[in-house]
Amino acid sequence: MTESILLRITGEVGQPKELTFADLTAIDPQFQIADVSSQAGGRKGMAVTLAGLLNVAAVKSSANYLTLHAAADNFHASIPLDGVREKAFLIYALDGAPLAVKAGGPCRFFVPDHLACRSAEIDECANVKFVDTLEFTVGKGHDNRPHDDAAHAALHANEKSHEH
Numbered sequence: 161m162t163e164s165i166l167l168r169i170t171g172e173v174g175q176p177k178e179l180t181f182a183d184l185t186a187i188d189p190q191f192q193i194a195d196v197s198s199q200a201g202g203r204k205g206m207a208v209t210l211a212g213l214l215n216v217a218a219v220k221s222s223a224n225y226l227t228l229h230a231a232a233d234n235f236h237a238s239i240p241l242d243g244v245r246e247k248a249f250l251i252y253a254l255d256g257a258p259l260a261v262k263a264g265g266p267c268r269f270f271v272p273d274h275l276a277c278r279s280a281e282i283d284e285c286a287n288v289k290f291v292d293t294l295e296f297t298v299g300k301g302h303d304n305r306p307h308d309d310a311a312h313a314a315l316h317a318n319e320k321s322h323e324h
C-alpha cells in the first residue's frame with residue numbers, strides 16, 4: 161500500500177508535488193524545524209519551512225500569492241507571499257508521527273508574528289489548520305476567512321463544538 165498524500169503543491173510551480181509523510185521528513189534538514197514551540201506560541205511539533213516547500217516545488221518567481229486550502233472544513237486563506245516566504249512554516253509531525261487532526265493536522269500553517277484576527281491580510285485567521293494544498297498564484301486566490309465579527313465569532317463557536 162502506498163503512503164497517503166498529506167500535502168499537494170500546485171499552481172505557479174516548476175514541479176507540482178504530492179507529498180507523503182515520508183516525503184516531508186525527507187526534505188533537507190536545513191528546511192526543518194525540529195521543535196516549533198518557541199516560535200509558535202507554545203504549539204508543539206516539527207515543521208518544514210515555507211522556504212523549503214518553495215524550493216521543493218520550484219515555485220516560480222511570478223507567484224506572488226499563497227493560498228492555503230483546507231478541504232476538511234472548507235476553509236481557505238490567500239496571502240501575499242512576500243510577507244511570509246522567509247518566516248512561515250508548516251507543522252506536520254509530533255513525536256515522530258503525522259500531526260493528528262485534533263492538533264490541526266495533517267498540516268498546520270503558522271506565521272510566527274501574525275497580526276490579530278481580521279486586522280490585516282496576514283492575520284491569525286491565516287494560520288490555517290487541516291491544510292491539504294498549497295496553491296501559488298499570480299494575484300490573490302480563494303479566500304473565505306470571515307469578514308465581520310459575527311462571522312468570526314460563529315466560526316469559532318463552530319470550531320469549539322467540533323473540539324478542534
Ligand SMILES: Nc1nc2c(c(=O)[nH]1)N[C@H]1C(S)=C(S)[C@@H](COP(=O)(O)O)O[C@H]1N2
Pocket residue numbers: 230233235277284285286287288289290291315319324
Ligand atoms: N481549517 C481551518 N483553519 C483555521 C480556522 C478554521 O476555521 N478552519 N480558523 C482560523 C481562525 S479564524 C483562527 S483565529 C485560528 C485559530 O487558531 P486556534 O484554533 O489555534 O486558536 O485558526 C485559523 N485556522
Ligand SMILES: [Mo]
Pocket residue numbers: 277278284285312
Ligand atoms: Mo481568526
